[in-house]
Amino acid sequence: MFLRFFNKKVNFIIPNLFNNFYINKFFIELKNSNPNYFYDDCILSQVYGTVPYSIWGINNTRKYAPLRHINQILDFYYKNNLSVNLLFENNFIKKEHLYDTFSNSVLQAAHKKGNYITLASDILEEYIKKNYPKFKIIKISGEDGLGRKNIFLESRLNNQLDKVKIKYKSDTYLMLNPLCLGSCPLYDFHREFIAKEQLNYNEYGLFLCPLENDLSFYSSFKNPDFISLTKIKELNNKGFNNFFINNAILNRSINKNYTNIDLIESYIYYLIKPEYHDFVRKSLTQQHYNKVRRKINAKI
DSSP states (O other), X not given: OOOOSSSSOEEXXXXXXXXXXXXXXXXXXXXXXXXXXXXXXXXXXXXXXXXXXXXXXXXXXXXXXXXXHHHHHHHHHHHTTXXXXXXXXXXXXXXXGTTOHHHHHHHHHHOOTTOEEEEOOHHHHHHHHXXXXXXXXXXXXXXXXXXXXXXXXXXXXXXXXXXXXXXXXXXXXXXXXXXXOTTOXXXXXXXXXXXXXXXXXXXXXXXXXXXXXXXXXXXXXXXXXXXXXXXXXXXXXXXXXXXXXXXXXXXXXXXXXXXXXXHHHHHHHHHBOGGGHHHHHHHHHHHHHHHHHHHHHHHO
């Protein structure tokens, strides 16, 4: 008798909404063509990510993305029945920042029923609810927000899920593979540093992370806040079913060596059945090789 790995539906929210689009495109099309490669009851429900150039996020503001490219990417996700989740983690937003032209333009482009915004700022939450009511809001929360629906729980609480009282487990979102240690003494300072740089349209400067040489997907297994496949199954049985895969681009602000390989490996680990791991790696490598060859031939 065949046994399913997950007993219930598991919603995976995959990262890099705009960055590394070709990787998302590969896995989404693979799931359409070969769903048997993926764990049963594994659902790709949303794609999330920061918006390049938006001061509301924690990202590199100098990496501008033209709106026409953003619209093309959004259309691809819609055609494949995925919702879009815009990530705005900056918690230092003031009223004067709400009228940022580019950020509002992106909201207008993605303002559609079924799409989400994950945010940290109370000011931004009120503004979006008033001006863009079609979005569903997910609030980044610590222990102070456990009584509300639709929260994205700070990953530093992952190893305390049996102790904290979460009222709406099915409406709680968890980060699976955080690289930053929640216990790191620089955790809050680091995020504040990048957030304030973002509001000033500056590229974040050098930030010396104590784990700088050990930030990769498989090193995240050692993080006490890491959620393994077995742990997902356990949490799923307890009522949790929404899981974010970590956004590698955010972590490149810490470690420039965090590569696309780490992103690919995180997808393979969480989404793909073990017997297809090597085949998927080979297929993606071949696709990337063909893409590079086309670029080279175009220049010759």
